[in-house]
Amino acid sequence: MTAAAFTRGEVLVHQALPYGSEAEFVKAGSVFLDDDTDAIVAIASVYRLALLREQLGDRLECHDATTWFETPARTLSTMVAAARERWWPHGRARVFVEPLWTGRTRTEIREWKRFECLLNVVFSETPTWLLCAYDTRRLPGDVLRDAARTHHGDGYEHPADFYASCNTTPLTPQIGPVSHRGFMRGELPSLRSFVARVAGSYGLHSTMPLVMAVNEVATNIIVHGSGRGQLMMWSDGFKVVCDLLDDNAVLEDHFLGFIPPSPDRPGGGGMWAVRQLCDLVEIRDAHPGTVFRLHLSLGNLQEC
Amino acid sequence: MKFGDHLCLPYDNHDERNAVLAAFVHDGLAQGHKVVYVSDGQSAESVLGWLGDDFTEAVERDDLVIQTAEEAYMATGSFDPDEIVKLFGTELELAMIQGHKGLRLTCEKKFSLRGWPGSERFAEFEEKIEFIFQNMPVNAMALCQYDTRWFGRRPLEHLLGVHQRGNVRVDDVYDDGVLRIAPTFTPPGLALHGAVEESTFPALLRALADLGDETGHLCLDLAGLEFCDMAGLRTIIGSRTTDEGRERQILLRNPRREILDLLSMAGWEQLPGVFVEEN
Numbered sequence: 001m002t003a004a005a006f007t008r009g010e011v012l013v014h015q016a017l018p019y020g021s022e023a024e025f026v027k028a029g030s031v032f033l034d035d036d037t038d039a040i041v042a043i044a045s046v047y048r049l050a051l052l053r054e055q056l057g058d059r060l061e062c063h064d065a066t067t068w069f070e071t072p073a074r075t076l077s078t079m080v081a082a083a084r085e086r087w088w089p090h091g092r093a094r095v096f097v098e099p100l101w102t103g104r105t106r107t108e109i110r111e112w113k114r115f116e117c118l119l120n121v122v123f124s125e126t127p128t129w130l131l132c133a134y135d136t137r138r139l140p141g142d143v144l145r146d147a148a149r150t151h152h153g154d155g156y157e158h159p160a161d162f163y164a165s166c167n168t169t170p171l172t173p174q175i176g177p178v179s180h181r182g183f184m185r186g187e188l189p190s191l192r193s194f195v196a197r198v199a200g201s202y203g204l205h206s207t208m209p210l211v212m213a214v215n216e217v218a219t220n221i222i223v224h225g226s227g228r229g230q231l232m233m234w235s236d237g238f239k240v241v242c243d244l245l246d247d248n249a250v251l252e253d254h255f256l257g258f259i260p261p262s263p264d265r266p267g268g269g270g271m272w273a274v275r276q277l278c279d280l281v282e283i284r285d286a287h288p289g290t291v292f293r294l295h296l297s298l299g300n301l302q303e304c
Numbered sequence: 305m306k307f308g309d310h311l312c313l314p315y316d317n318h319d320e321r322n323a324v325l326a327a328f329v330h331d332g333l334a335q336g337h338k339v340v341y342v343s344d345g346q347s348a349e350s351v352l353g354w355l356g357d358d359f360t361e362a363v364e365r366d367d368l369v370i371q372t373a374e375e376a377y378m379a380t381g382s383f384d385p386d387e388i389v390k391l392f393g394t395e396l397e398l399a400m401i402q403g404h405k406g407l408r409l410t411c412e413k414k415f416s417l418r419g420w421p422g423s424e425r426f427a428e429f430e431e432k433i434e435f436i437f438q439n440m441p442v443n444a445m446a447l448c449q450y451d452t453r454w455f456g457r458r459p460l461e462h463l464l465g466v467h468q469r470g471n472v473r474v475d476d477v478y479d480d481g482v483l484r485i486a487p488t489f490t491p492p493g494l495a496l497h498g499a500v501e502e503s504t505f506p507a508l509l510r511a512l513a514d515l516g517d518e519t520g521h522l523c524l525d526l527a528g529l530e531f532c533d534m535a536g537l538r539t540i541i542g543s544r545t546t547d548e549g550r551e552r553q554i555l556l557r558n559p560r561r562e563i564l565d566l567l568s569m570a571g572w573e574q575l576p577g578v579f580v581e582e583n
Contacts (some may be wrong), residue, residue, distance in 0.1 A: 189501070
C-alpha cells in the first residue's frame with residue numbers, strides 16, 4: 001500500500017517489517033514515524049523505545065511491550081481505546097510495534113498470531129498504519145511465515161480464513177485430576193458455587209472473574225446451544241483451565257467475543273466479557289458439539 | 305400481617321410509609337377488619353389525602369376511623385398507659401359487636417415527643433401492648449409508625465426493640481430464592497438482592513417495565529447484588545431509556561467491587577445518564 005492509498009480515506013494499512021539487526025530496526029522505525037501531524041506511537045522494549053525517542057523527540061507516544069501485550073483480547077481493547085482517545089483525534093495513527101513472542105507456549109503463540117489477524121478486522125476502515133517488526137534472527141520459522149498471512153502484501157489471507165485455520169489445531173489434552181460437573185437450565189447458581197470452590201482449592205484468590213466467565217459460557221450453551229453441558233476443570237499449578245462442552249450444538253465462531261458490546265446494539269457481550277476476564281479462550285468444534293476452553297493464571301510465578 | 309402481630313415501621317420518607325399504610329388499610333378493609341388510624345395531629349381529611357379517596361366511603365361506614373393522638377389518648381388530660389390499654393380492649397369488643405372480624409390499629413408515634421403530661425410513660429405503654437399481644441390471642445394487629453427523623457437514636461432503638469416480632473416493610477416485587485427485588489423510594493426504583501442471571505432475567509425485565517416511565521430519575525440499589533451476568537448488566541444500563549424511548553438518569557447505588565469492575569471493563573459506567581453512588 002502506498003501513502004497515496006492511505007491518504008485517500010479511512011483505510012487500515014497493516015504491514016510486516018522483517019529485520020536482521022538493531023540498526024535496521026531503529027532506522028526503519030525512525031523513518032516510519034517521522035511525521036509532524038499524525039499520531040506517532042511505538043510499542044517495543046524499553047531499550048529500543050529510548051533509541052527511538054532520541055530520534056523522534058517527546059511527541060512519540062511510547063509503550064513497553066512487556067506490559068502492553070497482556071492478553072490478546074485485552075490488548076485489542078486497550079488499542080481501540082487508545083486509538084479513540086489519543087490517536088484518531090489527530091486524524092491518523094502511525095504505530096510501530098514489535099509484538100512479544102518470547103517465553104510463550106505454542107498455544108499462546110497461536111493466539112497471538114490470531115491477534116495479528118484480528119487487527120485486520122477490528123481496525124479495518126480506520127485511519128491506522130501499523131508496522132509490525134519481526135526479528136528474522138530470533139523468531140521461530142512458523143511465526144515469520146505466518147506474519148505474511150496476517151499482514152498486507154504477498155501471502156495475505158482473508159482474516160476469516162486465517163482465524164478458522166487457527167481453530168483446526170486440536171486442544172491439548174486435559175491434565176488430571178479433572179473436576180467434572182454437568183449443568184442445565186436452572187442450575188447456574190450451583191455451577192457458580194462449584195467453580196468458586198474448586199478454583200479456590202487450586203489457589204485462585206479472586207474467583208469471581210472465573211465464575212463470571214464460566215457462567216457466561218454456560219448461559220450461552222443453555223440459551224443458544226443445546227440447553228445442557230459439561231464443565232471440566234483442572235490446574236497445572238500455574239493456571240486453572242475450564243472446558244465447557246456442549247456435546248450437541250455447534251456454535252459458529254466468527255471472531256466471537258472480540259468485538260466489544262455496545263449498549264445500544266443487540267448482542268449480549270457475554271463472550272466479549274469471557275475474553276476480557278480470562279487469559280485465553282479457545283473455541284473448537286468438538287465433533288460433535290462445541291468446546292470452550294478458558295485459561296486463567298493463578299498468579300504464581302512462571303517457570304523460566 | 306396477621307392477628308397477634310405488633311410490628312413497627314421505622315421510616316425516613318413518607319413515600320415508603322404511605323405505600324405500606326395504604327396496603328395495610330386496604331388489606332384490612334378487604335378482610336372485614338375495622339381499621340383505626342391514629343395520626344400525630346393531621347385531620348382525617350389530610351390523612352385521606354395521601355391514603356387515597358377510595359377510603360372515604362370506609363370512613364363514612366365507620367369501617368375506617370381516623371383520629372388524632374390527642375383525641376384518642378388525651379381525653380383525661382394525661383397519657384395513661386393503663387387507661388389506653390383498657391381503651392384498646394373496648395375498641396376491640398366494639399369492632400366485634402359491629403360485625404367486624406377483628407381490629408387493625410396503626411398509630412403515628414411522633415406524638416409521644418410532644419411533651420404531653422404522662423408521655424414519659426410512652427415506652428411503658430408500648431411494652432404493655434407488646435405483653436398483651438404476646439400472651440393473649442387477640443383478633444387484632446397493631447402497626448406502630450416511627451418517623452426516624454424525629455426520634456433520638458437510643459430511645460428509638462429501645463422502642464423498636466420492644467416490638468419483638470420486628471419490622472414491617474414494603475412487599476417485595478419479586479422473590480424466588482435466587483433474586484429478590486424490593487422497591488426503593490428515595491429516589492424511586494428497585495433494590496436488587498442475590499443474582500441476576502439467566503433464570504431471573506425475565507423477572508428483572510418485568511420489574512423495570514412495571515416502573516413505567518414517569519420518573520426522570522431511577523435508583524437501582526445494588527448493595528445486595530452478589531452476582532450479575534452481562535445480559536443483566538446491559539439491561540440495568542439500558543434502563544436509562546424507558547420502554548417508550550424517554551431518556552432518564554439512573555443512579556447505581558453501592559455496586560459491589562466485581563460489578564463495578566465489569567462496568568468499567570465495558571466502559572458503561574461513563575455513559576451519559578449513568579451515575580454511580582458509593583457510600
